[in-house]
Amino acid sequence: MASRLVASHVEAGYGSVRVLHDVSVNVNAGETVVLLGSNGNGKSTLIKCITGIVQPTSGEIYLERDGARIDLVGKSPQEVVDLGIALVPEGRRLFPKLTVEENLLLGAFRMGARSKIDSNLAFVFEAFPPLRERRNQLAGNMSGGEQQMVAVARALMSDPEILLVDEPSVGLAPILVSRMIAKIKELKDQRHLTVLMAEQNFNQAIKIADRGYIIVHGQIEFEGGSAADLRDNDMIKQYYLGL
């Protein structure tokens, strides 16, 4: 199974507020694609459209899987997870009064993941040893870095093919951002994942990006065919990085 994720000419917003304007983004099987943009430019809104949390007002979002097309627009978040698309949400969104292990098990509810609970739990504990040590600790009592590990591990418990990661760097000290970004790359390689990561931390994100997009005011302003394309672009230096 190899899937390509496509968002084509997507328009979306909240009530009368239009946020995304004609957004087209695609992620090929096995790629790590980054969606770069500063606060409020629509990164999370696009991720929410893909995951069925926000419904686009027009445009298409679909998977191309083994020659078939599977539309995502109109699907519920649960149905999207069932298709093998997992979200690491912005701000982690853990259940603070549940233990680390209970949070992880909640990630495994989809049918395709239930039979693999033991092996996936062993895998995430191997990937994030602090979670094994603290499996019985309440998630709300974990540090920010540890909570981000739980959020990533919970997504992996659904045994995804495609991992959507929304701003893993938020609220973390620079050294932890670096480690988390490197870990996402490592997990992607180990699990043969396809990754779409929204980030505003340009320098960290492009360390693991195969290519990426810059979103400004809800529009894709630049599409880079490689990480170098993004790094070397004058428009980005001027308008996005303020250099």
Ligand SMILES: Nc1ncnc2c1ncn2[C@@H]1O[C@H](COP(=O)(O)OP(=O)(O)OP(=O)(O)O)[C@@H](O)[C@H]1O
């Ligand atoms: N639930 C909502 N209701 C109304 N407006 C919203 C809602 N969520 C987001 N918005 C607005 O949509 C725009 C884009 O927000 P979005 O969260 O997609 O940006 P972002 O790029 O993810 O930003 P950040 O880096 O801060 O997470 C913002 O102007 C925001 O105020």
Ligand SMILES: [Mg+2]
């Ligand atoms: Mg966001």
